[in-house]
Amino acid sequence: MxxxxxxxxxxxxxxxxxxxxxxxxxxxxxxxxxxxxxxxxxxxxxxxxxxxxxxxxxxxxxxxxxxxxxxxxxxxxxxxxxxxxxxxxxxxxxxxxxxxxxxxxxxxxxxxxxxxxxxxxxxxxxxxxxxxxxxxxxxxxxxxxxxxxxxxxxxxxxxxxxxxxxxxxxxxxxxxxxxxxxxxPDYEVFKHLALAEWQLKNPQAALDWAVQADYYLGDREDEEVHSVLQESYTLLRGDLSGLEQYLKSRHEEIAQAERTRLVEKRLNEPAKDFELKSLDGRTVKLSDYRGRIVLVDFWATWCGPCKRELPLLQAEYSRWKERGIELLAITTDKDTSKVAPFIAEHQYTFPVLFNQGTSRDYDVSGIPTLYVVDREGRLQYRHLGYRPDVVELINLQIEALNRQQ
The missing domain is CATH 1.25.40.10 (Tetratricopeptide repeat domain)
Known part of the structure; x- marks a missing residue:
């Protein structure tokens, strides 16, 4: 796209x-x-x-x-x-x-x-x-x-x-x-800053912003980002030799800094208990999982980013279950008749719950929103929107919670 x-x-x-x-x-x-x-x-x-x-x-x-x-x-x-x-x-x-x-x-x-x-x-x-x-x-x-x-x-x-x-x-x-x-972080903001610095004839600043834009691009393509990268790097270094290694090194620095930020920055707020009906007819309470790490994900069948995130969560779900970690997927669909066919079509096996004002209690401003709840029932991390490395980040956050036991 x-x-x-x-x-x-x-x-x-x-x-x-x-x-x-x-x-x-x-x-x-x-x-x-x-x-x-x-x-x-x-x-x-x-x-x-x-x-x-x-x-x-x-x-x-x-x-x-x-x-x-x-x-x-x-x-x-x-x-x-x-x-x-x-x-x-x-x-x-x-x-x-x-x-x-x-x-x-x-x-x-x-x-x-x-x-x-x-x-x-x-x-x-x-x-x-x-x-x-x-x-x-x-x-x-x-x-x-x-x-x-x-x-x-x-x-x-x-x-x-x-x-x-x-x-x-x-x-x-x-x-x-x-x-x-x-x-x-939004790659397009970094791209625009790179373009502005390039117009202002600040090649080092342009290169720095372009590197960040390139990192957050992931596997997507953007000709303007690549153009600023190549032109600013050539102006500063004389030619393009070494650009690939330079990007690899800078990307690793950004990734490490981001992982550190996302693990160290905690909400540490009490998670409001909820009692919701599940797709299979059960009544599920968050407090029933006290003593376990719980992932609470808000999503909807009509939400494009949710449709990209859910397969990633499903792929990791069995490994989380083996470790005593539960995933509770709360659908925010108004038309709940669409939920069961959607879950069956994609063969998702995690528990699906129906929203009853819980999204408001959890200050959900957009979906998907995923919270990591610790063993004491406190919200520690929040993921807003889709990102392809969400499972990797969640696992790093789980490891951090395990270390504090």
């Missing part, structure tokens, strides 16, 4: 209701637009919906979907028109504005409009931080989620400035974003 779409999906996931799926009747025009296979006809239907359905309860979410479609279809004139339409609302909806701004910047088109949209998105997102949480969210989870969205929209603002050649101003914004995402 191109990185632009990975980014859009991540932002959309944060902006959407991650813990539940709202059940409501969709406007007929919106239903038609979503079902239409021809992009041109779908866009026409969305415009009709935008004009005629302003009172629809799902209006701004629908315009977010419309923004994604316009970005995917590379329709800059329509993107500008939709952005101007969104600015009529005070405050405007930040997520679709952010999508439009980033897509325009990617296309090097209408950059002044892109900057306008990005600035309004950031202002609107700051206002979101001041709002009280909805009933199904804790204040902590709500603030975390809104802060994550603020990081996305600020990064877009910086990216537009970078495209306009304003690298110094862009760098200041990217450094703010880096601070906001310190607990959840």
């Amino acid at each position: 191109p990185m632009f779409w990975t980014r859009l999906l991540a932002a959309a996931g944060l902006a959407a209701a991650l813990l539940c799926q709202v059940s409501r009747a969709e406007h007929p025009l919106l239903q038609q637009a979503k079902a239409e296979q021809d992009p041109g006809k779908a866009i026409a239907l969305y415009w009709q919906y935008a004009a005629e359905a302003r009172g629809d309860s799902g209006y701004h979410d629908a315009l977010g979907s419309f923004a994604n479609l316009l970005a995917k279809e590379h329709r800059p004139a329509d993107m500008v028109r939709l952005g101007d339409h969104l600015l009529q609302y005070k405050p405007p909806s930040p997520n679709p504005l952010n999508t439009l701004a980033y897509a325009l910047a990617q296309a090097d088109t209408a950059l002044d409009k892109a900057l306008e949209f990005a600035r309004h998105a950031a202002g609107a997102q700051r206002q979101m931080l001041k709002l009280p949480p909805p009933e199904d969210r804790s204040a902590k989870a709500w603030q975390e989620r809104q802060a994550s969205m603020l990081a996305y929209v600020l990064d877009t603002q910086g990216y537009v400035l970078l495209k306009q050649g304003e690298a110094k101003a862009a760098r200041e914004i990217f450094l703010q974003v880096d601070s906001l995402t310190a607990d959840e």
